[in-house]
Amino acid sequence: MYDLVVVGAGPYGLSIAAHAAAAGLDLRVFGRPMAAWRDNMPSGMYLKSEPWASNLSDPQGAYGLAAYAATQGVEARHGVPLPVRFFASYGLWFAGRAAPPVDERTITAVRPCPGGFRLSTDDGESVLARTVALAVGVMPFTDIPAPLRALPPEHVSHSSHHGDLARFEGRDVTVVGAGQAALETAALLAEQGTTVRVVARSGLLNWNTVPPPRERSVVRAARAPHTGLGCGWRNWVYAEAPGLFRRLPAPTRTRVFTSALGPAGAWWLRDRVESVVDIRLGARVARAVAAGGRVRLELATSSGRAATVETDHVIAATGFTPGIERLGLLDGELRGGLRTLGPGSAPEANADFESSHPGLFLAGLLSAPSFGPSMRFVYGASFTAERLVRGVRRRLGARDGARGMVRQRQAAPGWMPERTPAGRGAEELTARRS
Template sequence: MYDLLVVGAGPYGLSIASHAAAAGLRLRVMGRPMASWRDHMPRGMFLKSEPWASNLSDPGRRRRLDVYCAEQGVGARHGEPIPVEMFASYGLWFARHAVPEVDERTVTRVRARPGGFEAVTEDGEVLHARTVALAVGVMPFVEVPGALRDLGPSLVSHSSHHGDLDRFRGKDVTVVGGGQAALETAALLAEQGTRVRVLARAGQLNWNNVPPAWERPWWESVRTPHSGLGCGWRNWCYAERPGLFHRLPETTRARIAATALGPAGAWWVRDRVESAVEVLLGHEIAAAYGTGGGVRLEAVTRSGGLTSLETEHVIAATGFRASRDRLGLLAEELRGGLAAEADGSPRVGRDFESSHPGLFMAGLVTASGFGPAMRFVHGATFTAGTLVRGVRRRLHTGPVSGRIPAPGNGRGRGALDTVRR
C-alpha cells in the first residue's frame, strides 16, 4: 500500500513526486515522463513562458531550468525563448535526479476502495494507495469545435496530436484558432512549404509585447512587476498568489479563469505569421463536410454572411476544456460523485483535494480553483508544495491515517519504492 500514487509524469506530476519523496512518503509515480512535450509538440516550437518561469519544482530549488541549461552549455536568459526539445530534455533530467524512478506504464482505471484507492495499469497490474494525485496534463481535455467532430482523423486533428508536421508538406491546411498554438503551428507549416491559412472567429489577432528588460529602473518594476505570467500587478497576483485566488467567490473565479490571459501570439512568432500566413478573421465554422480531396468548411462572418473554402486538412488549435466528465480513467462512480465548479471542472479545496477524500488534482483541471497559473508550468511550484502538505494532513487525519516518515532526501531505505521503468 503506497502513501501516494502520482498519475502523470509531466511538470506537475514530477514536481509533486519530488516534494513527496523529500517528505518521506511511500510513493509510486506512473506515466511516460514529459509525454506531452516529447510526443505532442512539433519540432521547432518554443516555450511561450520565460525560462525563469518554467522551472519544475524540487524542495531545494536545485533542479531549475537554468541549472540544466548551464550544464548543457546553453543560456537560459530572460527574453530568449527556450526550444520545446530543450525543455523536454530538462524534464527528463529532473526526473532522473529529483524523483524516484518512474514507472512508464499508463494507469487505465482508478477506483475508490476501503482504505484508499485501487489503480489498474495498462497490463493489468493492480496497485493500492492511500491517496492519489491526478496530474494528467492536458491531453484528456482536447477541445474540437462541434462542427468538426464527425470528421475522421485523416481530415481533422487537434494541434496537440502532432509530434511533427512532416505529413503536411506540400498540402493545403487550415488552422482554426487565434492563440499561440494556432499561430506557431501555422508558422511552422508555412516554413516547411505547406499552403496554410489561419481561420479565427476573433476580429483581430492579439500579440504579446516584447518583455521589458529584467534590470530596469525601480519605478518601472513597481508599476509593472515581472511575474511568471507576464508583467503587471494583475498577472503578478495570478502567478504568485494562487492561494488568495482560491478564496475569491466562485463566480469571480469562474469569470477570471474563462477570460484572463486569452488567446494571443508570442512576440517572436509575429513576423513569421504576418509575412507568410493567410489570416481569415471574424470567421466561425458553422459546418464541415468531407469531400473527395479533403474538407469543405462553411463559416459565418461577423456581419452574418456565409463563406466557404476547401482544404485538405483542418488542424483545430482550439485549446482544452478541463471538465470532470473527461477524466475517463476514474471509475464512473468515483468520477460522477465529484463536486464540480460552474465550468464542470472538479472542485478542489485549499490543498488541491477533491470532494472525495484522498483524491487530489493538479494542473489545468484546477484552473477554476487556483487561477490562470495552473495553465502553465509556473503553477507547478505552488501546487507541489501545497498538495503534498495536503496529502500529509490526509494521511494523519483520515480513516487510513498512519505515521509519516520524517522528511529526508527521499532515497533512504524504506522511504519509497524504486519501481521499474
C-alpha cells in the first residue's frame, strides 16, 4: 500500500510529487504529464502569467522555468509572454528531473477501503494507497451556459476542447465570454481566416495594463507590489496569503472566489482583437437552436432588445466551476459525504488541503474556494505542494500512532531526483533509476 497516490500530472500534481518524493514518501503519480497544456490549448497561445510566476515547485527550487529556459538558450523575461507550448515543454522537463516516473494511465475510480483507498486504472488494475491527492486540473469542471447544452457536439464546444483551431478555417464561429480564453481564441480564429464574433454579458471589455518594471523604486513598489497574480495589495493577499484567506468566513470566501480577478484580456492581446473581431457586448445567449446545419442564437441584450445571430459553431469560453458532482471518479458514497463550501458544491479543504474525508487531499481548482484565487493559477502550486505534503505526513503519522510525523524513507523505491547537465531533451520523461 503506497503512502500517497497523486491523481493528475499537471503543474500541481507534479509539484506535489516532487515534494512528496523529497519527504521520503512511497508514492505513485498517475496521469499524462501536462496533458491539458499539450492537448487542449491551440498552437499560438501564450501564457498570461509572468514567467517568474509560472514555476512548478520542487523543495530546492532547482527546476524553475528560468532554469529550463537557460537549457534552451533563451531568457524568460518579465513583461515578455511565453508560448504555452514552451511552458508545456518545461513541465515535461520538470517531470523528468524533479518527480518520480509518471504512470500515464488514467485513474477511473477512487474508493475507500480499510486503511485507505483502492484506486482503479483504466485498464483494470487496482492500486492501494493510504492517502490520495486529487490534482485533476480544470478539465472535469468545464462550464457551458445552459442554453447551449442541448446543442449537438458539432455545433458547440468549450474553449478548452481545442488543441487545434484549423477545423474552423473559413467558417463562421461565435465565441461566448469576455476573458483571456475567449479573446485569445477569437484572435487566433480571425488570424486564420475564420469569421468570428465575441458575445459577452459585460458592458465593456477589461484589459490588463502593461506590467511595470520588475525593479522599481521603494515608493512605487509599496504602492502596488508585484505579485504572481498582478500588481496591487489585494492581489498580494490572494497570491501570498492563501492560508489567511482560508480563515475568512465561508460566505466571504465564496463571494471572493466568484468575483475576484474577473474576466480580462492580456495587454499584448488588445490590438489583435479590438480592430479585427466583431464584439457584441451587453448580450447573453437566451436560446440556441440547431437548424439547417447551423446554429441560431437568440440574444438578450442589456438594452432590452432581442437580437439573432446565425453561426456554424459556438465556442463557450466560459470558464470552470469546481463541484463534487463532477468528480465521477470518486465513489458515490465518498463523494456524497464530503463537506462542501458555501452554497456551491466545491469540497471544503482544511489548512493542509485535506477534505472532510480523512486522507483525501485536494489541489488546484478544487481547493480554490477554500484558499482563494491563486489556486486557479500555476502560482499556487508551491504553497499547495508544501502544505499538502505536510498534511499527508501528519495523516500518515496519525495512522501509524506517531506524533504528527511519518517514518522517513530515503526516497521512493529506486528513484532519486535527476541531477543532470543542462540541455537534455524536454520530452524525456524517464527519471534516473539506481
